Amino acid sequence: MLTVDTLKKTATATAVTAALLPFSQAQADTYKVDTEGQHAFVQFKISHLGYSYLLGNFETFSGEFDYDPESLEDAAVEFEVEVASLNSNHAERDRHILSDDFLDADAYPTATFESTGFEPDGDDAGVITGELTLHGETQTIEMPVTLVGEGEDPWGGYRAGFEGSTILVPSEFGIDMSEFPEPMRELELYVTFEGVRQ
């Protein structure tokens, strides 16, 4: 029950919090990546012999991010990908990519990304820096990302969605591509994901 007394206390607490806010870590909202509704994709694009591109994606992953338009530099993101969920629409090729010739999914079943910083570039873009662990090796990578859109969804939630892409060099993660032609020694990682505010 609200009494004058509790109201006063609340008002005092609010005033104190408001006064402290500029000095404290801003509390960005946490969003859960909507993998349940499949509004998120982790794709790769790699050259085939230098003649065309091969596209594939990882079907099973989870992610979370902190995002507050008022304090973009505090943005953070975490992803965990089940490597064996790779799909390029070709069972034998997928099995080959997952074998110890390439990703060695038995030995390294998960790939993770944990951001360490975010450099905003305008209101709806920036570069995220973080540690990508793939094939058991961790490298710092940078990925330019943009805000695609945010707002209320029709089902009572609040969503924000992003996309980003970066070039990865498999050999930096201990994956030997030297028997393949030059264009196949790097790949593009593309992610797009929608998060539901928690």
Add this chain to the structure above:
Amino acid sequence: MWQNTRSGWGWMSIALHWLSALAIIGLFALGWWMTDLGYYDAWYNKAPWLHRSAGMLLLLATVGRLVWRLCQPTPRAEGSRFEAVAARLGHWLLYLALLGVLVSGYLISTAKGSGIDVFGWFEVPATVYGFANQADIAGTIHWYSALTLLALAAGHALAALRHHWWDKRLTLVRMLSAKYARRQ
């Protein structure tokens, strides 16, 4: 003499037996060799295509062979009661391992829903697909059931030679000629 009798195998069973033996050894050797081919080897795509095609023909032939086996008389086993039971068990284990290799191989190639092209003549459609890690699990089963099949087949061949040279029985020659099916 196409059909089996209680005293010998008919030509149909003999032909299926030796064609299977040839196909099994050939497919094993081809499979062993092709999995080590480099991406730039001219056989990199062709060898698996031959392996899949021949494998699917062998699968069809094996289904036919089992149907034939079940609706035909089986020649009496020679030797002791123990030998007869062991032979029966061994033969069914051979069929089981053979089906294991063939079905698991089929499940690797069709794991993502595409069918298997057989020498460009027809396509065997995918039926069971989309399970998590299906190609990987089927691949492991394919390898171990192939090794089991080869080990069983080696034992099978040694037993046949032993019965022929040591026990002086008709076991081996009955699988070489259908004339023994005539002698009741």
